[in-house]
Amino acid sequence: VSSDTAVATVAGNTVHIVGPGSATITAVQAAAGGYGTSAPVTTTISVTAAMPTLGTWPALTKASTDPDFTLTPPTSPSAGTWSYVSSDTAVATVAGNTVHIVGPGSATITATQAANWMWAQAQVSATLTVSGTATGGSTGSTQSGGTTTGTPGAHAPMAIGVGDTVAIADLIPGIWMYTSSNPAVATVLGTTLTGMKAGTVTISGVLAGSTVYTKANPLTFTAKVQTRATVGNFANITVKVGAKARAITAPASTSPGAWTYSSSAPTVASISGGTLTFHAAGKATITAVQAATATFAATRRVFTVTVNGTGTSDAATAGLGTVTPLPASKGTKPKLGTVRAMIVHVGAAAARIPVPTSSSKGAWAFALAKKSIGTISAGRLTVTHAAITEIIATQKASGKFAAVKVRIPVTALPKVTALLIGRTLTITVQGGAAKMTLDGKTVKPGSITVKPGAHPFRAKYQGILVYTHDFHVA
Numbered sequence: 001v002s003s004d005t006a007v008a009t010v011a012g013n014t015v016h017i018v019g020p021g022s023a024t025i026t027a028v029q030a031a032a033g034g035y036g037t038s039a040p041v042t043t044t045i046s047v048t049a050a051m052p053t054l055g056t057w058p059a060l061t062k063a064s065t066d067p068d069f070t071l072t073p074p075t076s077p078s079a080g081t082w083s084y085v086s087s088d089t090a091v092a093t094v095a096g097n098t099v100h101i102v103g104p105g106s107a108t109i110t111a112t113q114a115a116n117w118m119w120a121q122a123q124v125s126a127t128l129t130v131s132g133t134a135t136g137g138s139t140g141s142t143q144s145g146g147t148t149t150g151t152p153g154a155h156a157p158m159a160i161g162v163g164d165t166v167a168i169a170d171l172i173p174g175i176w177m178y179t180s181s182n183p184a185v186a187t188v189l190g191t192t193l194t195g196m197k198a199g200t201v202t203i204s205g206v207l208a209g210s211t212v213y214t215k216a217n218p219l220t221f222t223a224k225v226q227t228r229a230t231v232g233n234f235a236n237i238t239v240k241v242g243a244k245a246r247a248i249t250a251p252a253s254t255s256p257g258a259w260t261y262s263s264s265a266p267t268v269a270s271i272s273g274g275t276l277t278f279h280a281a282g283k284a285t286i287t288a289v290q291a292a293t294a295t296f297a298a299t300r301r302v303f304t305v306t307v308n309g310t311g312t313s314d315a316a317t318a319g320l321g322t323v324t325p326l327p328a329s330k331g332t333k334p335k336l337g338t339v340r341a342m343i344v345h346v347g348a349a350a351a352r353i354p355v356p357t358s359s360s361k362g363a364w365a366f367a368l369a370k371k372s373i374g375t376i377s378a379g380r381l382t383v384t385h386a387a388i389t390e391i392i393a394t395q396k397a398s399g400k401f402a403a404v405k406v407r408i409p410v411t412a413l414p415k416v417t418a419l420l421i422g423r424t425l426t427i428t429v430q431g432g433a434a435k436m437t438l439d440g441k442t443v444k445p446g447s448i449t450v451k452p453g454a455h456p457f458r459a460k461y462q463g464i465l466v467y468t469h470d471f472h473v474a
Contacts, residue, residue, distance in 0.1 A: 053076075070097055086107045108128070114469075162228050199225055238306040260288070266341070270463045271286070339356045346414050348415075369389045373410075412431070428445055435459070439456065
């Protein structure tokens with residue numbers, strides 16, 4: 001007999017593994033042949049969580065002008081929730097599963113799948129390369145691989161709308177010539193693909209000077225042209241600081257595709273599902289994307305949210321920081337680029353502070369407005385406590401340029417984990433309080449016994465969704 005049937009069950013002399021944990025197996029020999037029933041003997045069985053085998057996660061190629069996009073996790077046998085972090089927030093930031101391009105460069109996007117019942121935590125990484133000039137509306141990732149002399153690589157399929165014109169992202173650098181199998185559906189001029197009518201074509205590519213991608217053996221991939229839905233526009237929103245959260249009203253659309261949203265300034269207005277929560281004074285640009293369907297192409301719309309009144313500072317039009325000349329310093333005020341907000345997570349790797357470009361060569365120094373939330377070392381921020389605050393970054397005077405100070409908004413989010421073993425859900429929160437609900441009811445950190453069925457779990461900090469997962473108990 002097993003002491004814990006959530007770990008293992010026993011039928012006859014066969015043990016069936018159920019989930020991770022430890023159980024005591026007790027054996028008793030029945031009376032027979034003049035011998036009485038034996039005393040019980042025990043042994044302990046320990047079951048560890050298995051490591052899930054993750055599918056491939058290809059490299060990503062984007063342009064610095066590309067809009068926010070949604071990460072698709074690799075395949076996994078585990079139902080554990082996914083979280084993401086960027087190694088360089090000056091290149092890209094990640095909020096939930098939405099990536100916001102900050103500037104050119106290369107960053108490693110690390111996807112972590114939380115432990116879930118019989119499966120252990122797992123991680124996988126992909127390289128995001130952001131070019132300094134737009135590559136058009138390329139529809140997703142380009143898989144790395146392929147050389148001019150070795151084994152051919154694979155190009156990701158493309159999907160565009162009727163009337164759209166996008167650039168084909170080259171698999172590897174070089175001079176490419178592309179052709180379409182059906183110009184009535186999609187035409188190709190050089191490396192530019194244009195959708196003509198709904199349908200699917202095969203794109204063939206030949207690389208000059210290559211012995212791999214030749215006319216006899218070209219690179220091939222599919223391009224799907226989808227009908228463009230008729231979609232209205234979102235109304236801009238203006239509220240005062242302290243206004244109640246509200247649901248976003250999507251415009252009429254001929255497509256049934258689901259809408260997803262992202263905010264350029266979560267310290268001003270954050271989004272959870274389809275609900276807007278207002279925080280500090282400023283402006284935020286909300287990007288709304290209606291997912292592609294079998295018939296209709298994806299559609300993108302933007303609208304602005306203006307929050308009037310006093311906030312955490314005079315910060316943040318569109319999620320940007322403020323620039324303050326230092327009056328005691330003489331010289332010309334340097335020309336600065338965009339000052340962007342940071343979103344970081346407790347327990348994550350140190351994130352690079354995204355200082356703006358500057359015409360001055362003066363060195364930067366940093367200080368946290370709320371020192372208790374973490375530390376700054378070598379231009380990188382590590383947070384240990386959740387807070388909405390800012391970094392004061394000061395560029396020293398250099399040459400003809402005066403010193404200047406910028407305020408960088410910082411949203412530090414707590415680390416929330418939820419682990420289901422059998423029918424026990426264990427919730428932990430690191431770095432601060434989070435508002436958590438299970439089945440729509442408020443819960444606190446600790447262990448909860450759940451009944452069979454589906455149990456949606458949500459955790460938010462200051463209206464920002466930190467953790468979400470739907471648990472299923474047999």
